[in-house]
Amino acid sequence: MIRIGICDDNSIMLHNLDNIISKSFDAHTSDFEIMTFGSGALLVNSHQQDPFHIIFLDIDMPKMTGFDVAKTLRDEFSNCFIIFVTSHSELMYESMDFQPFHFIKKNCDEPISSSVNRIVKKLMKHMRQNEKVILEDDLSGRHAVYIHNIIYLESDKHYVKYYIKDMPEPIKMRENISDCEEKYIYYDFVRIHKRYLINLKYLSNFDNTNNEVLLGMINKKLAMSKNYKKDVDEKYTLYLRSKI
Numbered sequence: 001m002i003r004i005g006i007c008d009d010n011s012i013m014l015h016n017l018d019n020i021i022s023k024s025f026d027a028h029t030s031d032f033e034i035m036t037f038g039s040g041a042l043l044v045n046s047h048q049q050d051p052f053h054i055i056f057l058d059i060d061m062p063k064m065t066g067f068d069v070a071k072t073l074r075d076e077f078s079n080c081f082i083i084f085v086t087s088h089s090e091l092m093y094e095s096m097d098f099q100p101f102h103f104i105k106k107n108c109d110e111p112i113s114s115s116v117n118r119i120v121k122k123l124m125k126h127m128r129q130n131e132k133v134i135l136e137d138d139l140s141g142r143h144a145v146y147i148h149n150i151i152y153l154e155s156d157k158h159y160v161k162y163y164i165k166d167m168p169e170p171i172k173m174r175e176n177i178s179d180c181e182e183k184y185i186y187y188d189f190v191r192i193h194k195r196y197l198i199n200l201k202y203l204s205n206f207d208n209t210n211n212e213v214l215l216g217m218i219n220k221k222l223a224m225s226k227n228y229k230k231d232v233d234e235k236y237t238l239y240l241r242s243k244i
Helices: 011-026 040-049 066-075 091-098 112-130 177-187 226-243
Strands: 002-007 032-037 054-058 081-086 102-105 132-137 141-146 150-156 159-164 171-173 189-191 196-199 203-207 212-215 220-223
Touching: 002 011, 002 040, 011 032, 011 054, 011 112, 032 040, 040 054, 040 066, 054 066, 066 081, 081 112, 102 112, 112 177, 132 171, 141 159, 150 177, 150 220, 177 189, 177 196, 189 226, 196 220, 203 226
Parallel strands: 002 032, 002 054, 054 081, 081 102
Antiparallel strands: 132 141, 150 159, 150 196, 159 171, 189 196, 203 212, 212 220
């Protein structure tokens, strides 16, 4: 179930956003619920009880602004997607400190419904990686891991090593990397070598001279086979376009 929060102190705008966002998500899934709030404090209180996955957040509100809400959420290490809603274009630059997923402008030539539809389409793609998988090995036991925290997979004879963000050692599963490729291709993973399957989220550069890819977050270079090079380049290009 995708939990969505909408917060705006203008009751008319709040009602309109509720209708527009509901129709937009309904075009992709029925597995969602929306809650609306007229103040940032009410939203934060509800989020602390049962976290939202997505929040549409007005910036210009009295007492507790949208920035105040976003700071509180980020301070609590919330993983939710924040979409700021504002009629003040100058505030968009300041909002970058809170790493929003996107913006919706209230007063512009593009209808709000068009902006919401475009953003929801991107959200549904990004939220694929918010699913969890259960990984288990003899050394570290069983782990519920978010797919977006899997950096890359490495084939090791009859096993596959899962390299996970913020985990010092990989999780070693008895499986075949070709089966993993078939499973994770839907989640923006790509095969770069007969031994390696990487999460495109962590790919930062190609080294065509040495036939390597750079995983920037962990400053790791992996060999890229010439046989996979064209496919990697095409899928990475499509991945980047989907984020625009």
